[in-house]
Amino acid sequence: MGIAERKIRQKEEVRSxxxxxxxxxxxxxxxxxxxxxxxxxxxEYSVPVIYDHFLNxxxxxxxxxxxxxxxxxxxxxxxxxxxxxxxxxxxAIAYAYLKFAFNNKEYYxxxxxxxxxxxxxxxxxxxxxxFTELILGPIRNLIAxxxxxKADPFLKLHTYWSMLHGLISINMLGEGFNKDEMNEMILKxxxxxxxxxxxx
Amino acid sequence: MGIAERKIRQKEEVRSxxxxxxxxxxxxxxxxxxxxxxxxxxxEYSVPVIYDHFLNxxxxxxxxxxxxxxxxxxxxxxxxxxxxxxxxxxxAIAYAYLKFAFNNKEYYxxxxxxxxxxxxxxxxxxxxxxFTELILGPIRNLIAxxxxxKADPFLKLHTYWSMLHGLISINMLGEGFNKDEMNEMILKxxxxxxxxxxxx
DNA sequence: GTAAGTTTGCTAACAGTGTTAGAACAGTTA
DNA sequence: TAACTGTTCTAACACTGTTAGCAAACTTAC
Numbered sequence: 001m002g003i004a005e006r007k008i009r010q011k012e013e014v015r016s017x018x019x020x021x022x023x024x025x026x027x028x029x030x031x032x033x034x035x036x037x038x039x040x041x042x043x044e045y046s047v048p049v050i051y052d053h054f055l056n057x058x059x060x061x062x063x064x065x066x067x068x069x070x071x072x073x074x075x076x077x078x079x080x081x082x083x084x085x086x087x088x089x090x091x092a093i094a095y096a097y098l099k100f101a102f103n104n105k106e107y108y109x110x111x112x113x114x115x116x117x118x119x120x121x122x123x124x125x126x127x128x129x130x131f132t133e134l135i136l137g138p139i140r141n142l143i144a145x146x147x148x149x150k151a152d153p154f155l156k157l158h159t160y161w162s163m164l165h166g167l168i169s170i171n172m173l174g175e176g177f178n179k180d181e182m183n184e185m186i187l188k189x190x191x192x193x194x195x196x197x198x199x200x
Numbered sequence: 201m202g203i204a205e206r207k208i209r210q211k212e213e214v215r216s217x218x219x220x221x222x223x224x225x226x227x228x229x230x231x232x233x234x235x236x237x238x239x240x241x242x243x244e245y246s247v248p249v250i251y252d253h254f255l256n257x258x259x260x261x262x263x264x265x266x267x268x269x270x271x272x273x274x275x276x277x278x279x280x281x282x283x284x285x286x287x288x289x290x291x292a293i294a295y296a297y298l299k300f301a302f303n304n305k306e307y308y309x310x311x312x313x314x315x316x317x318x319x320x321x322x323x324x325x326x327x328x329x330x331f332t333e334l335i336l337g338p339i340r341n342l343i344a345x346x347x348x349x350k351a352d353p354f355l356k357l358h359t360y361w362s363m364l365h366g367l368i369s370i371n372m373l374g375e376g377f378n379k380d381e382m383n384e385m386i387l388k389x390x391x392x393x394x395x396x397x398x399x400x
Numbered sequence: 401g402t403a404a405g406t407t408t409g410c411t412a413a414c415a416g417t418g419t420t421a422g423a424a425c426a427g428t429t430a
Numbered sequence: 431t432a433a434c435t436g437t438t439c440t441a442a443c444a445c446t447g448t449t450a451g452c453a454a455a456c457t458t459a460c
Contacts, residue, residue: 046439069327086342091391101368115315127269142286159386166366168301186359191291193393246410
């Protein structure tokens with residue numbers, strides 16, 4: 001008898017409607033604003049029904065995190081398959097990765113736990129300005145010293161900052177590993193590449 | 201009459217005791233666990249008193265964000281002053297920046313809005329594994345092709361990943377700027393540097 | 401020294417959050 | 431029809447940020 005099957009189908013329907021409703025809310029108002037009650041309202045069920053399908057709110061988010069990585073993987077994979085040469089593959093991956101991040105901000109923020117202070121907040125911190133000025137100094141000087149003096153200091157600042165922040169963020173993500181020497185090496189790599197990129 | 205002065209002093213004392221208590225709670229249990237009521241308990245005042253000193257919870261966090269950038273700036277400044285050569289300055293800044301981030305995790309997380317999924321969460325995502333494997337492929341191949349084949353693929357992966365994630369994070373921080381061409385250039389810089397670093 | 405005014409701090413509430421116990425109802429089976 | 435199983439709800443608990451309104455204490459003026 002198909003009763004059991006129908007029940008499973010119905011349950012599956014509710015489950016996916018939860019995810020659909022949650023995603024809609026996230027796209028509308030961001031992760032911070034997502035709540036179980038809002039999801040329940042949207043799917044026209046009472047709150048405890050959601051807990052029949054997911055252990056807790058975190059489990060719902062975890063589901064999306066996995067979805068995000070699956071999509072990212074698919075796009076990176078596609079990029080790799082466009083060429084057999086590793087050099088071109090690496091370039092293509094980078095573009096695919098960036099494209100994914102900017103086209104799927106919600107996913108990317110969840111995947112990497114980016115809480116994202118608002119523009120408002122950022123603008124209130126004048127120390128951030130002095131920070132960028134601080135680092136711009138040496139960069140400007142290095143550019144002035146070099147023959148290839150057409151480099152843009154502001155661009156170089158962003159490159160430098162991205163390097164450092166990326167290294168730290170990725171590290172904090174999977175903390176527990178013993179990576180001190182590795183960080184040291186990566187940093188050396190970064191810096192020497194950065195400096196020689198300016199000196200040319 | 202010193203009455204007004206005493207009152208100002210007392211008010212200042214309460215204000216700084218709020219910040220002290222808040223910081224203690226953050227170090228103990230992380231940003232997520234910080235609450236106005238816990239602060240009120242710790243300073244042995246009722247909740248509304250806190251709102252006499254700060255507009256809201258965000259204002260307290262903003263205070264710490266500023267503190268964080270002030271400390272970072274101070275340490276970067278110190279690093280710069282150790283040498284007059286831009287090259288060495290840039291290197292010293294990088295080390296100072298990293299040192300600050302790892303020695304002041306709480307500050308850094310707040311400053312860059314890092315929500316930080318727990319290790320637990322990260323380990324549950326097997327897609328992350330396949331993601332790293334995906335990218336390791338081309339990197340391994342490029343290393344194999346190159347003469348300088350003693351490069352560590354895992355290290356190179358981390359370098360690559362940090363580059364990309366850093367670029368994205370810094371971008372998402374101050375969104376609103378029109379930086380598409382800049383990102384393009386930074387990325388080109390990164391990739392060419394990365395590849396030639398492996399090919400050597 | 402008493403009366404008026406100001407400041408300070410409190411209780412108690414509002415509106416929201418995640419989560420769960422327990423009752424009520426429906427659908428299925430014997 | 432009666433018993434059982436599973437689904438779904440109401441209502442609560444323990445939190446969260448935030449604020450209105452009252453009461454007590456302290457300061458000032460008469």
